[in-house]
Amino acid sequence: MKYVIGIDIGTSAVKSVLVSGEGKVVCEHSEGYPLYNPKPGWSEQNPDDWAERTIVSLRRLMDKSGAKPSEVEGLSFSGQMHGLVLVDGAGKVLRPAILWNDTRTASQCRKIEQTLGSKLLDIARNRALEGFTLPKILWVQEHEPEILSQAEHFLLPKDYVRYRLTGSFAMDYSDAAGTLMLNVAGKTWSPEILQAFDLPMSLCPKLVESSEQTGTMLPDVAEAAGLLPSTKVFAGGADNACGAIGAGILGEGKTMCSIGTSGVVLSYESRKDINPQGKMHFFNHGEENAFYVMGVTLAAGHSLSWFKDTFAKNLSFDGLLEGIEEVTAGSGGLLFTPYISGERTPHPDADIRGSFIGMDSGHTLKHFARSVMEGITFSLRESIDIIRQSGKEITEVTAIGGGAQNETWLQMQADIFNAAIVKLESEQGPAMGAAMLAAYGCGWFSSLAECAEQFIRPAKTYAPNKEQVEVYSELFSVYQDVYAQTRGLNERLAAYRK
Template identity: 70%
Template structure:
């Protein structure tokens, strides 16, 4: 028997999964690590914690499954995007990694916009947001210049771990696309952007495809992991790109809705010249010469968690949502906007906040619970609309994450998106996508599409109800007015939040 291992390097933990040739996950193990918040808005981690967690996770995975090291044909990665790791000439981190959810770089984002103007969208295809890597580099340039002078390279989180496992530096296109330093169309680091900020292009690591082999396990690493020296290691992909692989989003028209803490709508794109003007993210895919459009709702599943913990802490989610199918679409005239931590797509606004509109004395807890689900789904619909505005006919959407665990919510997605919703039999998300890159890189399949056909199975389909879909169209039109009507009020309320 032969296997591959997918490693998903997340913000709170690293997960390793063992996958056989039929795409069955035969074992998994997670190891957590700490998050550091030294100041308000700061979010950092020690890169060596990722390495230690990965080695422990691999070792425990091998122990738990009893797999023989010789049966492992390859390893690949999925990783949290945008994080900045600066290493010196010996490959040692010069400071803690600055993570994707660190918000210290607002001033640097404004500097990028004023310096590059429209060129930023033309080259990198994305707006300057605090989460991206280039603003972090500029923050170090302005606040810790001596460290930037000592830096040999910047690396993204999974690429640092892979370097430590193999001794070889590298980056791949799907993660590099989230730095604001990659020319998305030419698939090369942008000398124009780097030079505009006096950053040497030599800071950028060599680029390869996500399925490209990037060395083998070093002997001491293999011993710690319980694997064979030289085990093939493949570049891997950004977490969203790998999540898309794990959902089979490979080919025109393929679209995914992922509802976790945040929510993501992601659609495959083959046109490298597509320019959405920054209305949604545009990133390189883990498939060769593929791209994807992505919209983000910051507080998707988090809105539901917040609501339950605040108003129904004694209930489980199943109890809270039981019976919402008996509440009519529109929740009896109650409308929720999920802007409780700001919003990303289509409104990149850190000041906007959520609201319940239309409350009356006849509304019950179930009305509020349904309205929260509807509001989350309306927000995601705005991203679906951006995808459709690019010329795509989105008729089927694969739903994964927490939003795929409740049948009523799945039907709601079908009605609000006015598309068939597909639920998968087994959902491992980015970790499975990483394993697929290892399987393809190791030669198991002729294409990632063939790999997806073998690994991914459909468990159910939810068709839109025409009457419900028509009703939701009218309510959605009202939802879209709320942002403009409350934007100024929320800006003025912001001074009273602390």
């Protein structure tokens, strides 16, 4: 028997999956770690927590599965994007990691825009948003210059963990694309961007393909993890790129919708000259010389969990959603906008806030729950429409994440997107994508697409209902009016937020 391991470095936990040569997930194990919020808007973690819990996760994965260390040929990574890790020449972490959901860098984003102007979208293909890495480096440069002066390299979360396992520094293109320092089409660090902010090129680690081997396990780490020092370690990719690989988004027209805490619509793109002008993200894929466009709803699943925790705390999610299929499309004239954490696509607006519109005394908890789900899906439809407007035909969407766990929601996506929705047989998300990169890197397959044919199997397809499509199309036009008509109100209310 032969295996590979996929490791996903998430925001709340590391997840490891052991996958066989047939693509079966034989075993999985997760280990949590803390998140720190030392000031309002700040979000930090200790990079050593990621590394130490990863090693523990690997050891427990091997113990639980009973697999022999000699049967594990390789491992690879998926990781939360954008998080800044600064290390000195000895690889020592210089300060806590600043994460993707940290919002302290608004002024640095404006500085980037003012300094680079249109060159930012021409080179990095993405707007300057608080979550990205360059604004975080500039924040350290401004507020902690003594820290930056000691830094030999900046790394992203999975890259630091991989360094701890192998002793080598590297970063793959899919994760580097989320730093605002990469020439995305040219696949090189941008001297023009770095020089504009007095950042040395040496701060950037070497760039590699996601499937490239970056080393083997350090002997002491291998022993602690229950693996052999000869275990091959591959670069891995950004969580969204790995999620795309794990969902089989490996060809023109392939599209996925992932609903977790945030929501993502991602579509494969082979053309490197595409420039969405900041309407959507444009990143390098984990597949060599491929790209993807991506739209983000900041509070997708988070909107539903917020609603449950606030208004139905004693109910489980299954209890909250029980009977929503009996509520007609449009939730009895009740409309929800999921802007409770601001919005990203198509409105990069940190100040907009959510709303329920159309409430009356006849609405029940089920109307509200369905309305929240519809509002989340309408927000994701905006990303689908932007991709379609670029000339792509989207007739099928693979659903992953929490939004793929409820049949009513899957049908709702089919009707709102007007596309067939595919649910996978075994959906492991980014961890599966990382395992597939290891399998491909080990030479098990001639391409990631061939690997996907073996590893990924559809379970069920939900076809759009013509009548529901028409209803939702009309409601969607109302949804699209809400942002403009509530923006001014939210600006006036901002002073009262505590």
